Amino acid sequence: MIPTIGLEVHTQLATRTKIFCACAVEFGAPPNSRACPVCLGLPGVLPVLNREVFRLGLRAVLALKGTPSAVIRFDRKNYFYPDLPKAYQISQYAAPLGQGGFIEIASGEKIKKIRLNRLHLEEDAGKLIHDQSPDTSHVDLNRAGTPLAEIVSEPDLESAEEAVIYLTGLKAILKAIGVSDCDMEKGHLRCDANVSVRKTASDPLGKKVEIKNLNSFRAVKLAIQYEIRRQSEALEKGEPLFQETRLWDEARQKTFTMRSKEEAHDYRYFPEPDLVPFSVSAEEIEKERKALPELPAEKKERFVREYRLSAYDAGLLTQDLKIAELFEEAARIARDNKTVANWITGPVFSYLNEKGKAIEDLKLTPALLSAAANLVKEGKVSLQVAKEKIFPEMAETGRAPEAILKEKGLAQVSDDPSLEEWVVQVLKEHPKVVDDFKSGKETAAMFLVGQVMRKSRGKANPGRVQELIRRKLKADRTS
Amino acid sequence: MILSEKTASQLSALYKEKKCAPDETLKSLGEAVRAKDARTRAYIQFDPSRARRRDVSKDAPLWGVPIAVKDNICVADEEITCASKILQGFISPYHATVIEKLLAAGAVICGRTNMDEFAFGSSCETSFYGPTRNPRDPGRVPGGSSGGSAACVADHTAIAALGSDTGGSIRQPASLCGVVGIKPTYGRVSRYGLVAFASSLDQIGPITKDVRDAALLLGVLAGHDPKDSTSANLPVPDYPEVLGRPIKGMKIGIPREYLSSGSGQSGISPAVQKAVREDAVRVLERLGASCREVSLPHTAYAASTYYIIAPSEASSNLARFDGVRFGFRHRGGKNLLEMYEKTRGEGFGAEAKRRIILGTYSLSSGYYDAYYLRAMKVRTKIKNDFDEAFKQVDVLLTPTSPSTAFKLGEKSTDPVEMYLSDIYTISANLAGVPAISIPCGIEERAGKPLPIGLQFMAKPFDEAALFQVAHAFEQHTDFHKKLGNVKE
Numbered sequence: 001m002i003p004t005i006g007l008e009v010h011t012q013l014a015t016r017t018k019i020f021c022a023c024a025v026e027f028g029a030p031p032n033s034r035a036c037p038v039c040l041g042l043p044g045v046l047p048v049l050n051r052e053v054f055r056l057g058l059r060a061v062l063a064l065k066g067t068p069s070a071v072i073r074f075d076r077k078n079y080f081y082p083d084l085p086k087a088y089q090i091s092q093y094a095a096p097l098g099q100g101g102f103i104e105i106a107s108g109e110k111i112k113k114i115r116l117n118r119l120h121l122e123e124d125a126g127k128l129i130h131d132q133s134p135d136t137s138h139v140d141l142n143r144a145g146t147p148l149a150e151i152v153s154e155p156d157l158e159s160a161e162e163a164v165i166y167l168t169g170l171k172a173i174l175k176a177i178g179v180s181d182c183d184m185e186k187g188h189l190r191c192d193a194n195v196s197v198r199k200t201a202s203d204p205l206g207k208k209v210e211i212k213n214l215n216s217f218r219a220v221k222l223a224i225q226y227e228i229r230r231q232s233e234a235l236e237k238g239e240p241l242f243q244e245t246r247l248w249d250e251a252r253q254k255t256f257t258m259r260s261k262e263e264a265h266d267y268r269y270f271p272e273p274d275l276v277p278f279s280v281s282a283e284e285i286e287k288e289r290k291a292l293p294e295l296p297a298e299k300k301e302r303f304v305r306e307y308r309l310s311a312y313d314a315g316l317l318t319q320d321l322k323i324a325e326l327f328e329e330a331a332r333i334a335r336d337n338k339t340v341a342n343w344i345t346g347p348v349f350s351y352l353n354e355k356g357k358a359i360e361d362l363k364l365t366p367a368l369l370s371a372a373a374n375l376v377k378e379g380k381v382s383l384q385v386a387k388e389k390i391f392p393e394m395a396e397t398g399r400a401p402e403a404i405l406k407e408k409g410l411a412q413v414s415d416d417p418s419l420e421e422w423v424v425q426v427l428k429e430h431p432k433v434v435d436d437f438k439s440g441k442e443t444a445a446m447f448l449v450g451q452v453m454r455k456s457r458g459k460a461n462p463g464r465v466q467e468l469i470r471r472k473l474k475a476d477r478t479s
Numbered sequence: 480m481i482l483s484e485k486t487a488s489q490l491s492a493l494y495k496e497k498k499c500a501p502d503e504t505l506k507s508l509g510e511a512v513r514a515k516d517a518r519t520r521a522y523i524q525f526d527p528s529r530a531r532r533r534d535v536s537k538d539a540p541l542w543g544v545p546i547a548v549k550d551n552i553c554v555a556d557e558e559i560t561c562a563s564k565i566l567q568g569f570i571s572p573y574h575a576t577v578i579e580k581l582l583a584a585g586a587v588i589c590g591r592t593n594m595d596e597f598a599f600g601s602s603c604e605t606s607f608y609g610p611t612r613n614p615r616d617p618g619r620v621p622g623g624s625s626g627g628s629a630a631c632v633a634d635h636t637a638i639a640a641l642g643s644d645t646g647g648s649i650r651q652p653a654s655l656c657g658v659v660g661i662k663p664t665y666g667r668v669s670r671y672g673l674v675a676f677a678s679s680l681d682q683i684g685p686i687t688k689d690v691r692d693a694a695l696l697l698g699v700l701a702g703h704d705p706k707d708s709t710s711a712n713l714p715v716p717d718y719p720e721v722l723g724r725p726i727k728g729m730k731i732g733i734p735r736e737y738l739s740s741g742s743g744q745s746g747i748s749p750a751v752q753k754a755v756r757e758d759a760v761r762v763l764e765r766l767g768a769s770c771r772e773v774s775l776p777h778t779a780y781a782a783s784t785y786y787i788i789a790p791s792e793a794s795s796n797l798a799r800f801d802g803v804r805f806g807f808r809h810r811g812g813k814n815l816l817e818m819y820e821k822t823r824g825e826g827f828g829a830e831a832k833r834r835i836i837l838g839t840y841s842l843s844s845g846y847y848d849a850y851y852l853r854a855m856k857v858r859t860k861i862k863n864d865f866d867e868a869f870k871q872v873d874v875l876l877t878p879t880s881p882s883t884a885f886k887l888g889e890k891s892t893d894p895v896e897m898y899l900s901d902i903y904t905i906s907a908n909l910a911g912v913p914a915i916s917i918p919c920g921i922e923e924r925a926g927k928p929l930p931i932g933l934q935f936m937a938k939p940f941d942e943a944a945l946f947q948v949a950h951a952f953e954q955h956t957d958f959h960k961k962l963g964n965v966k967e
Contacts (some may be wrong), residue, residue, distance in 0.1 A: 037573050041799045043566070043674040044553045044575060046707050078795050078842070080819055087798030139803065266841035270851060273678035273792055276708050 001232040004196050004205055005163055005224060006117075008157035009170060010148045012124070012188040013056045018145035019123045020047030020090065025147075027186045031129070031140035039126075039144045041085030046274050049074075049366045053111055053147040054097070055288065057121045058280070060149055060179045061098030062289045064116055065246065069095050074121075074272040079265050080140050082127040091122035093269040097149075103173070104297060105165045106315060107158075114166050115154040124148050143187075149179070155194065155205070160224035164217050172296040172319040176337045184216055191220055199232040206231065207241040213248050223248040227255055299324055307337040316345050322359045323348075326366055334370030336377065343373050347387040351395060363398030372401040381405055385458045422455045423468045437473055445469060482507035484635045484966050487544045487692045491541025494543050501587060504638070505530060508545055508589070519612045519621070521631035523550050523560060524591045531578075531588040534587045540699055542585030547640040549628050550591040553672040554578050561674050562606035563596045564888075565826030566806040575672020577641060577683050578706045584699040592627030592640055596828045597797065598648055598676045600624050601900045605830040612887070613656060616927040617713070619884035621946060622652030622900075629656040633964065639687045639696055643673055645680045646785055646878075650916035653686050654879035654932025656788045657695045657918045657962040659949070660686045660930045662904075664939045665911035666711035669704030673795040677789040678709075680908040688964040690917060690950040694718035694926030697942060709911065713940055721943045722950045730851030732872030733760070736778035737903055746899060750880040752918030754931045755878045759952070766951055773871055775864040778906060780857050785905040786898060787841050788833035794838030800826065833894065858909050861880060865910040869938040874948055877903050879916040879932035883924070903934060912936050915945040918958035930962055 018025055021038035038045045056073060061068045075093035098119035105112050126141035151170065157163050171189060174180040182189045189407065191214040196206035211227055214220045227246070234241050245264070246255040294302070296318045302316035303324075317327045323344060331340040348369075352359065372390060375381050381390065390404050426448055427434055437444035452465045482504040493499050505527045512525045525547075531554065535542065547555060551561045553571035555578075560566045578588060593603040603611040603626025611626045612632035613619040621630040625642030629652035632640050642649040653660025659960035661684045668683045675681060685696035698719065703712040738747065738756050743887070760770045802808035802822030809825055812818035827835070841850035868875060880900055890897040907914035913936065920931035933952075937944040959965045 042571070042805070043559065043561070043799070044571070044672040046671050046709075048706060048708050076795055078798060080798065082801075082803045082815065085799065085804065087801055088795050104857075266844045268765070268795070268839065268847075269842070270791060270795070270842050270847070274675075274708065279859060353630060 001199060001228070001235065001435045002201055003158055003224075003228045004155045005157035005159070007153045007157065007163060007166065007220075008192040008193040008194070009151045009167070010190045011151065011174055011182065013147040014178065015050060015052045015056065015147055017050055019050050019053045019121070019147035020145055023145065026142070029142055031138070032142060034142040034146065036307075037140050039085065041087075047090060047272075049275060050147065053121060056147075056179045056259075057097045057119065057149050058285065058288050058290065060146070060151070060174060061119050062285070063173050063177045063179075063292055063295055064098070064101040064103065064119065064151070066098035066101030066116060066119060068098055068280060068285055069275050071095060072417070073277040074099065074185065074275045076272050077122075078268045081125070082137070083128050083141075083144070085126065085141060085144055089123060089125065090272055090275070092120035095270070096120035103166060103169050104124060104151075105162060105169050106311070107162050107165065112156070112162070114156045117152040117154050119151045120150055122148050122150060126306045147434055155196075160228065163224055164221050167217055167220060168319060169296070170207050174380050176294075176296050176299075176321050184430045190215060190413055192343070193220060193224055193227075195224055195231070195234060197228055199235060205340070206235070207243045209255075210245045211248055212245060212258065212318060219248055221249060222253060223255060226253065230255070232280050258372065262473065303327075307331060307341070309337065309341055313341050313345055316349070317341060317453045320359060326364070327358065330364030330369040330373070333366055336373065339373045339377060340370060343369060347391050348395075351391060362395040365398070368394055368398065368401065375401055375405065382458060382460070384461060387457075391450050419452075419456070419460055419464065422452050422460065423465065423472060426451045427469070427472060428457065434473065441467060445473075481511075481635075482513040482965055483638070483639065485727075485850040486688045486965055487541060487639050487695055488546050489965075490638065491540075491542065494537070499572045500958075501532075501545075502537055504543065505545055505587065505589065507634065510718060511634075512590075513637055515634055518617055518638070519614050519630045519634050520609060521592055521621075521634060521636060522590050522613050523562065523593050523608050523627070524558070525589070525636075527589060529557070529589070531582060533582045533585070535583060535585045537585070539583070539585030540695060541581065543587065544585070545587040545589045545638050546696075547590040547592050547628060547631055547637040548578070548579055548588060548642065549594055549625050549642050551594060551643055551674040551676075552577060552641055553674070554588055557591070559591070560607070560673065561597045562594045562608055563800075563827065563831065564807055565609045565800045569806040571672075573672065575683075576669035576706060577700050578583070578672065580699055580702075586699070590631070590637065592631055592637075594627055595624035595648075595672070596831050597793070598624035598643060598645055599793070599830045599834050601647070601651055601897055602885070602887075602891065603630075603652070604887065605828055607828060609782060610887060611689070613884045614902070615929055616884065616924070618727055619886050619890075619927075619929070620655065622655035622880070622884065624652075625646040625660070625686060626652045629653050629658055629660065632656070632658045632686050632688060633962075634658040636817065639685055639692050641700075642686045643676070643681055643684055644904075644908065645676045645789060646908050647901040649684045649686060650904050650914060650932070650934060651880050651901060653916045653930075654918075654930065654934075657685055657930025657932070657958070658688060658964060659690055659915065659917050659923075659953075659959075661693050661697060661915040661942065661945065662907060663697060663701060663914060663942055664711075664739070664913040665908070666709055667913065667940065667942065668700045669702075669707040669710045671704055671706040675792075677792040678796060679792060680785075680789060680910075689959045690915075690946060690953045691719065693915065694903050694950070696945045699860075711940065716943045718943060718946050721947045723954075724947050724951075725767065726763070726948050726951045729768040729874070729944075730872040731763055731768050731770045731948070732773035732875045733770060733867055734775045734868070734875055734877060735772045735779065736775055737877040744939055746881050746902075747878065748922075750920070751878045751880070751931050752880060754922075755876070755933050758935050759876065759919045762952060762955055764953060768948070769929055770876065771872070773868045773875070775861075775868060775906065777857065777860045777864050781906045781909060782898060782902055784854045784857045784861065785901075786837070787850050788858060788909070790834040790838035791841045791851050792838065794835045794842065797827075797831065798863075802826070812938075824925065830894070861906055862910040863939075865906075865912055865936075873937070874944050875936040877934045877935040877936070883922045883929035883931055890923075903909040907934075907936050912947055913942045915949050917919060917953055918962055918964075919952070919956065920958070921961065928962070930958075
C-alpha cells in the first residue's frame with residue numbers, strides 16, 4: 001500500500017491589524033470587540049488591502065523559493081455560513097501570490113524535496129460559540145478578517161511522519177522570516193490533509209480524501225495514520241472508497257464523513273470587484289528577497305560546517321530561531337560546541353517538552369547555559385543532577401548554576417571518603433552481583449555503579465565510582 | 480418666494496444676501512412634501528426634525544442646502560432600507576463617504592428617497608414601499624432605480640438629491656422626470672457607504688434642477704477616498720468654472736447604433752428620435768459644435784453583457800442579507816438552512832430574486848466561462864469602442880431613454896421589455912465613462928408634458944466636458960425653465 005499525502009496549511013500572518021480594515025488582530029479579546037462595520041460585513045462597506053499582508057506573503061513566497069505573481073488580484077469565494085459575514089470570503093483563486101517552490105525534509109537517511117503548489121492570501125472567518133445556551137448559537141467576529149496565507153503542497157508526502165517533518169520545517173521557515181508566530185494553540189497554523197492510498201506505484205492515485213480540523217502536529221500524525229489504515233483496509237477488502245471531506249474527531253481518534261463529493265460547495269469564484277489589481281515591480285521583489293534573513297536550511301548547513309555538528313543535531317538546533325541564537329552564543333562563551341549542543345538537544349528540549357513551554361518562556365541565557373555545561377565538564381556536578389536539580393531552577397529563575405549548586409549541596413562527590421564507604425557497602429549488599437562480575441559479566445559493574453549513585457542521591461561522580469568498584473573487585477580477584 | 484422651488488446655487492446666493500435662512504428652506508420643503516408627496520410618493524422618509532448638518536463656515540459650497548438621499552446610501556444612525564423588506568429595521572452605524580463630504584460642505588441631509596428594491600429596476604415599481612409616481616403625470620413611472628430622487632427634484636419637494644447609477648439609474652429617471660442627472664466616471668466618487676448592487680458598475684451622482692447644480696454637487700462629491708480602493712486618486716477640476724465656456728469647435732459624435740437608422744435598435748420613439756437626432760443636433764451646431772456620426776460596433780451586445788455582469792456581482796453582494804446579523808429575519812425556522820431560505824424568500828422581492836438567480840447561475844461552475852467570463856471579454860470590447868470613438872470626438876450624444884415615461888404596470892410584467900429601457904445608458908457603466916442626462920424636449924401626451932432627455936458621454940474623468948456642453952445646450956434651449964425646474 002502506497003499512501004499519497006498533500007497538505008494545505010493556513011497560517012496567520014503576523015500583522016498588527018486585519019487584512020481589509022484597521023481593526024486589531026488580537027486573540028482572546030471579548031467577543032465582537034475587535035470588529036468594525038467592515039468585519040461585520042455591514043451594507044455599503046468596502047475592503048482596503050493592508051499592504052503589510054501583501055509584504056509578508058511575498059516574503060513567505062520568496063523564502064519558500066516560489067515565484068511571485070506579477071499582478072496581485074483577489075477573488076470572491078461565495079458560500080453561506082454564519083461565521084462568514086459577507087457570505088463570501090475574499091481570497092486568491094485564479095492568480096495566487098506565489099506559485100511553486102519547495103521545502104526540503106529529512107526522511108530517514110535521505111533528503112526529500114516536497115514541492116509546493118501555491119501560496120495565496122485570504123481573510124479568516126469568525127467563530128461560532130455554541131456553549132452559551134442549549135438552543136442558540138452565537139457569532140464572534142473578532143477573528144473575521146484576520147490575514148491568512150494558505151500554503152498548498154503537491155502530493156509528495158508518503159507518510160504521517162513525513163507530514164509532521166514537513167510541517168515542522170514549514171513552521172521553522174515562517175517563524176524565521178517573521179511572517180507568522182505559528183502558535184498552534186492560538187490557531188496560527190491550521191492544517192487540512194489530502195490522503196489517498198493505492199496498492200502499487202503503477203496504479204493510478206486513489207480516491208482523494210480531505211481531512212479537516214487538524215489543529216496540532218499530533219492530530220495531523222494520528223489522523224493521517226488513521227486514514228491510511230482505514231483506506232488500506234478498505235482496499236484490501238475490496239471495499240469502495242469515495243472522494244470526500246472528513247473531519248478528525250480528536251476524542252474518538254477517528255475521522256468521519258463531513259460531506260461527499262456530491263455535496264461539495266460550488267464556490268462561484270469571480271474576481272473581487274472592490275479591490276483593484278496591482279502589479280509588483282521586479283525591484284520590489286528583489287528588495288524583499290535581499291531582506292530575507294538566513295533561512296533554517298541555510299543555518300543548518302552552516303552549523304554543520306562551522307560547528308562540526310551532525311546534520312541531525314544541526315537540524316534540531318535550527319528549527320527555532322531563538323534556540324539557534326541560544327546555541328551560537330552559549331557555544332561561543334563555553335568554547336565547546338558539542339557540549340552545548342548536547343545540553344540543548346538533551347536537558348533543554350526535554351524540559352520544554354515536559355512543561356509544554358517555549359524557549360522564550362524561560363529565563364535561560366547563553367551565559368547560564370554555558371556555565372551549567374562547564375560545571376559538568378569540570379566534574380563539579382554530574383550531568384544527571386545538573387539536568388534534574390539545577391537546570392529547572394536556573395531556567396525558571398535565571399539564577400547562576402554555581403549558586404544553586406552550593407545552596408542545595410549538590411556538588412559532585414569524587415574524593416570524599418564517604419564515596420569509598422558507599423562502594424564497600426554496596427559490594428557487601430550484593431554478593432551475587434559481585435560474583436557475576438567476577439565470572440566475567442561486565443554489565444554487573446553497571447548495576448553496582450547505579451546502586452552507589454542511589455546511595456549518594458546522585459551526587460557521586462559516576463566515573464570515579466566505576467573506577468573505585470573496578471579497583472576493589474580487581475584487588476579481590478587477584479587476592 | 481417659494482424656497483423649495485429654488486436651486487442650490489440660488490439658495491446660496493439668497494443666504495449670502497441674508498434674504499433667507501436654511502431653516503426657512505427646510506420649512507418650505509416640509510410644506511411642499513406635505514402638500515405634494517402623497518401624489519408622487521418620492522420619499523420613504525422625510526422628517527426635517529431629523530435633518531443632519533454640521534457647524535461649518537458659511538462659505539462652504541453647499542452651506543444650508545438640503546439634499547435628499549437615495550435610500551441605498553448610509554447615513555449614520557438612520558434607517559436604510561434599499562426599499563427592501565429584508566433591511567427592515569437596520570440602522571447604519573456610519574456615514575457613507577459622500578454624506579461626510581456633503582456635511583463638510585455645509586449641506587443639510589434631509590429625506591430618504593424611494594427606489595427600486597436594491598436598485599433593481601427602471602421604474603421604481605419594485606420598491607417594498609410601493610411605487611413612486613412621475614410628477615409630470617402620476618399615471619406614469621418616474622423611471623428608476625433612483626425614481627424617488629428624480630421625482631422629488633422635479634416636483635420641488637427637494638432642492639437636489641443623490642442617486643446611484645449602475646446601468647442608468649440616475650440618468651433614465653432624470654430623463655423621464657425632466658431634470659439633470661450625472662453618472663460620474665467609475666472611480667470619481669467614493670462608493671463607501673453605498674449598498675452595493677454591482678460593484679464594478681455602481682457610481683453615486685447628483686440629480687438636480689439644472690446643470691449648474693450638478694456641477695456644484697459633483698465638485699463636492701468627487702475625489703479620492705482611502706476607504707474605497709476603486710476610487711481614483713486624481714485632482715478634481717473646478718466644475719462650475721467651466722460653465723459658460725463656448726462649445727465652438729467641440730466635436731460631438733453621434734453613435735449610429737443608438738438611433739433608428741442604426742442596426743438592432745428598434746423601439747426608439749419617433750419623438751425621442753426627432754428631439755435628439757434633429758433638434759438637439761441643430762442647436763449644438765448652431766452653437767458652433769460639429770456633429771458627426773461615429774460607430775460603437777459592440778453596442779448591440781451591451782444589454783446582454785450587462786445582464787450577466789450586474790446580476791453576477793449582485794448575487795454575491797446580496798448574499799450578506801442572510802438574517803444573521805441585521806435587518807429582517809424569519810423567526811421560527813427549524814434550522815440554519817430554513818432560517819436562510821425563509822428570510823431570503825420572504826425578505827426579497829421578485830425582481831431581486833430574479834437577479835440573484837440569474838447571477839448565481841452565470842457564476843456557477845460549468846457556466847462561468849460561457850457567461851461571466853465571456854461577458855467580461857465583451858465588456859472590454861465595448862470599452863475599446865469608446866476609446867476609439869474618443870480619439871475622434873470630444874463627447875458623444877445619444878438619447879437617454881428610448882421613450883418618455885411609460886405607464887405604471889406597462890412594463891412590470893415583462894422583465895426584458897423593462898431591461899431595454901436602459902439600452903442607451905448601460906454602455907457608459909460597462910465602459911466606466913461619465914454620462915449626463917439633461918432635458919431636450921417635451922412630448923405632449925394626453926395633455927401632460929412628458930420630458931425627453933438626451934445623454935452626453937465623455938472620456939473617463941472628463942466630466943468637465945459634459946458640464947460645458949450640457950450647460951451650453953441648457954442655456955440655449957431653456958428646457959429647465961420650460962419644465963419649471965428653475966424659476967426666477
